[in-house]
Amino acid sequence: MVPTDLRYTKDHEWIRLDGDEATVGITEYAAGQLGDIVFVELPDAGRKLGQHATFGVVESVKAVSDLFAPVSGEVLATNDALTGSPELVNGEPYGGGWMIRIRLEDPGQTDDLLDAAAYDALIAEG
Amino acid sequence: MPYGPHAAGDRERMLEVLGIPDVEALFDDIPEALRASRLDLPEPQPELELAARLQALAARNRTDLASFLGAGVYRHWTPPAVDQLLLRGEWYTAYTPYQPEISQGTLQSIYEYESLIGELMDLDVVSASHYDGAAATAEAALMTCRATRRERVLVSRAVHPHYRQTVAAYFGGGLEVEEIPLVSDGESAGTTDLAALERLLADSERPVAGVLAGQPNFFGLLEPMAEIGRLAHAAGALFVAVVEPVSLAVLAPPGSYGADIAAGEGQPLGIAPQYGGPYLGLLASTDALVRQIPGRLVGMTTDVDGRRAFVMTLRAREQDIRRDKAASNICTNQALLALAASIYVATLGPHGLRDVAALGAVRAAELEHALAAVGAPRLHPGPYLNEFAVRVPGARQVHRRLLDRGVLAGLALADIEPDDETLADALLVCATEVTTSDEIAAFAAALDDILAGRPPVGVEAGAGAERPTAGAVSGR
Numbered sequence: 001m002v003p004t005d006l007r008y009t010k011d012h013e014w015i016r017l018d019g020d021e022a023t024v025g026i027t028e029y030a031a032g033q034l035g036d037i038v039f040v041e042l043p044d045a046g047r048k049l050g051q052h053a054t055f056g057v058v059e060s061v062k063a064v065s066d067l068f069a070p071v072s073g074e075v076l077a078t079n080d081a082l083t084g085s086p087e088l089v090n091g092e093p094y095g096g097g098w099m100i101r102i103r104l105e106d107p108g109q110t111d112d113l114l115d116a117a118a119y120d121a122l123i124a125e126g
Numbered sequence: 127m128p129y130g131p132h133a134a135g136d137r138e139r140m141l142e143v144l145g146i147p148d149v150e151a152l153f154d155d156i157p158e159a160l161r162a163s164r165l166d167l168p169e170p171q172p173e174l175e176l177a178a179r180l181q182a183l184a185a186r187n188r189t190d191l192a193s194f195l196g197a198g199v200y201r202h203w204t205p206p207a208v209d210q211l212l213l214r215g216e217w218y219t220a221y222t223p224y225q226p227e228i229s230q231g232t233l234q235s236i237y238e239y240e241s242l243i244g245e246l247m248d249l250d251v252v253s254a255s256h257y258d259g260a261a262a263t264a265e266a267a268l269m270t271c272r273a274t275r276r277e278r279v280l281v282s283r284a285v286h287p288h289y290r291q292t293v294a295a296y297f298g299g300g301l302e303v304e305e306i307p308l309v310s311d312g313e314s315a316g317t318t319d320l321a322a323l324e325r326l327l328a329d330s331e332r333p334v335a336g337v338l339a340g341q342p343n344f345f346g347l348l349e350p351m352a353e354i355g356r357l358a359h360a361a362g363a364l365f366v367a368v369v370e371p372v373s374l375a376v377l378a379p380p381g382s383y384g385a386d387i388a389a390g391e392g393q394p395l396g397i398a399p400q401y402g403g404p405y406l407g408l409l410a411s412t413d414a415l416v417r418q419i420p421g422r423l424v425g426m427t428t429d430v431d432g433r434r435a436f437v438m439t440l441r442a443r444e445q446d447i448r449r450d451k452a453a454s455n456i457c458t459n460q461a462l463l464a465l466a467a468s469i470y471v472a473t474l475g476p477h478g479l480r481d482v483a484a485l486g487a488v489r490a491a492e493l494e495h496a497l498a499a500v501g502a503p504r505l506h507p508g509p510y511l512n513e514f515a516v517r518v519p520g521a522r523q524v525h526r527r528l529l530d531r532g533v534l535a536g537l538a539l540a541d542i543e544p545d546d547e548t549l550a551d552a553l554l555v556c557a558t559e560v561t562t563s564d565e566i567a568a569f570a571a572a573l574d575d576i577l578a579g580r581p582p583v584g585v586e587a588g589a590g591a592e593r594p595t596a597g598a599v600s601g602r
Contacts, residue, residue: 039417057451059417064448 001120002027003094007070007110008119014094015070015113020104024070026058028093029123034060037089042078042099049073051109055100058089071109073102191534192565194493196513196556197344197542198259198286199405200394202372202482203560208396208469217462226437233436236424236461239468246374246471247388248381249410253421255464256407259391260292263338263368265409266389267293269418270336270364271301272453278302279336280326282318282354284343285368287542293338302332306339310548316345316506316515320353327361334363336387341369341377345554346513347506348377355384364415371395371408371467373511375479376487380410387411387419396470397463406463417443420453482559486512489557489566496566497555500574505552513556515539521551524576531572531582 006014012030016023031037039059049055049069056067078100082088089097104110114122132140141148153161171179193201216231226233240252256262263286267279279297281290283305290305297303307322309315318339327334337358339349355365367385372394380388392406393399411419417440425439443453471479490512494504497516505515518524521538528535536555543549557566575582 041417064443064451066451 002029002116002123004116006094007113007115008122009068009070009113010122011068013068013070015110017104017110020107021076022071022073022102022104023098024055024100024102025093025098026067026089027119027123030065031090031093031097034058034063034065036061037086040079040082040086040089040099042082043075045075045077047075048105049075049102051106067099069102070113071102072105074105075100076103077101188529188534191529191532192568193534194536194555194557194561194565194569195534196346196558197537197554198288198391199399200370200372200556200558201399201560202394202396202558204396204398204470205473207473208466211469212462212466217465219461226435230436232461233424233438235465235468236422236459237426237436238472239464240424242468242471243371243392243408243410246371246379247369247408247410248379249385249388250381250413251416251419251423252408252410253419253423253459254461255392255459256409256421257460258403258405258407259286259368259389259393260289260407262389262391262407262409263289263366264293264296265407265420266366266368266387266411267303267336267338268296268301269387269411269415269420269453270366273364273415273418274333274335274362276333276335276363278304278332278334279338280304280306280323280334280363282306282337282339282343282349283308284316284318284345284347284349285338285340286344289368306337313507314350315508316347317343317349317508318354320350320357323354323357327357327363334358334361336364336366338366338368341367341380342373342511342513345506345515346510346556348509348511351378351380351385352383359384369408372479372483372486375476376483377511381412386415392463392467395467396473397466404460404463406460406467416440418453419443422459483511485559486557486561489559489561490514492563493555493557493561493566493569496570497573500570501577502553502573505549512558513554515549515552515554517551518553518573519551519577521553524573525553527576528569528572531568531575533569533572535569535573 002008006016008014008027012027014025014027037058037060041057043049043055049072051069051072053069054066055069055075058065058067079098081096082099091097137149146152217235219232236254240254243252244250256265267281270279271277277300279293279301281293281303294303304326306326307319309317309319323337327337337354339351339354341349341351343349351367358365364386365384366387366389367380367383369380369388369390371390371392388408388410390408392408395406397406409419409421423439424436427435427437429435441447474482490510494514498504502516502518505517522540525535525538536553539549539552539554572582
């Protein structure tokens with residue numbers, strides 16, 4: 001079971017809601033599929049993101065994937081620790097491997113996100 | 127699989143298996159307008175006749191001339207070891223090798239190339255080569271846009287005109303390229319106008335991704351590179367140095383004056399001047415831009431048994447993995463020519479390369495004095511290395527008449543920059559270590575004769591105007 005306090009996207013991002021702010025990362029399943037992550041490219045603070053917009057890139061030894069914003073908002077902070085230690089995404093996907101904090105533009109968008117049970121069902125399908 | 131072309135029967139069997147009427151059907155997905163137009167080729171000829179025809183064409187090349195032509199391509203002495211080593215069959219591969227377990231030799235040669243060019247450039251990362259200097263320069267310009275997420279680059283007008291055209295072609299899809307004008311008179315004439323650059327950078331509505339300048343520039347002049355870089359960086363733009371590699375043995379390398387990216391033509395490093403190439407595009411950058419640099423990168427690592435090994439690295443930037451988001455569509459490189467450059471640089475060594483650059487500068491100074499003495503002074507007053515422009519009244523006609531006297535007097539600048547009036551009466555000439563004092567004396571004497579209205583030796587006075595053309599002389 002994935003953490004129940006988070007919401008998820010079909011693109012395998014997780015989002016932790018905290019009032020009108022939120023933290024975003026990628027799931028343990030996504031990190032496992034990518035393999036050893038060697039680089040994470042993140043946006044500058046202040047950048048405005050539309051829902052589903054590409055906000056960065058995660059690169060593993062075998063693949064590169066775009067990162068998609070689960071909701072619209074402004075980037076408040078990025079996880080600088082990933083610059084030197086991108087492997088945190090593999091080791092602590094829901095903790096030290098977080099990627100960006102954003103200020104929500106439209107809290108209503110969170111209704112579209114998956115809950116833990118729905119995401120579990122999604123990855124069970126493969 | 128047998129070596130030989132597909133016979134008609136082979137082709138029919140393949141079409142039958144595929145269930146299509148003809149080869150053209152394979153291209154149905156490509157809109158008609160985007161397909162290559164039919165090549166207008168003559169009928170096939172027997173091999174013997176074809177060889178004779180090609181030999182006759184090749185014989186029209188003038189190899190008897192004392193050449194002072196540079197303008198981006200330079201003649202140098204190439205130690206015979208370079209071409210001899212290139213002939214080894216091991217180097218002839220159909221494609222960039224992906225599999226390190228069977229390609230250690232080729233991968234090591236690319237790694238050595240990247241290391242040598244990195245040292246010359248004083249930059250961290252070198253990609254395994256591009257088609258030519260123009261393509262490398264355009265890729266460098268695109269890198270600045272990707273890295274800064276800005277869409278406007280500024281290119282000095284003294285960057286090689288062909289490179290500027292190539293950048294413009296690459297930027298045709300919506301990115302913006304503007305030219306930085308040159309200083310028109312005074313001590314800095316012919317170099318990038320710093321005040322104009324500052325004004326172009328100040329437009330906050332249209333932030334600049336990158337600034338490109340040449341060192342030496344197209345007119346052979348030395349640019350204030352550190353200052354150009356400082357202005358670019360102050361505006362949040364990246365700085366691209368377009369360089370000539372042999373000059374780096376005596377001039378400050380791009381990394382030392384703050385260039386983020388360096389691009390250039392690798393031909394002077396052991397590759398013969400040849401019409402239309404193939405040449406070698408050099409591209410290097412700082413470590414900060416490693417994910418933006420297009421082309422192959424080879425790294426050194428250890429295998430499972432702890433032995434030194436070479437592998438393609440950072441492959442995830444490339445198009446077979448990243449598709450449309452790749453750093454570039456470049457998926458090939460000039461490995462054989464990069465190898466020639468590596469062997470050339472390694473054979474000469476740092477001292478040898480310095481001698482080549484310094485001797486070229488000495489010969490060029492000799493050329494400057496010889497031409498000035500017969501009434502062809504330099505066009506620009508600033509410092510140069512081994513190439514410079516001289517003022518010659520009626521430069522294009524003089525250039526043609528010098529050909530009749532066995533001298534290739536560089537490039538008539540009006541041929542390449544027809545709209546620039548300041549260049550109407552100018553020849554761009556260069557000298558390298560292969561230029562001899564005799565050739566310089568012959569050039570000066572012939573120019574003196576032409577400017578003084580004297581006919582060439584052996585032609586009777588009065589018949590000078592009816593000089594035979596080069597083609598008629600050769601009788602072909």
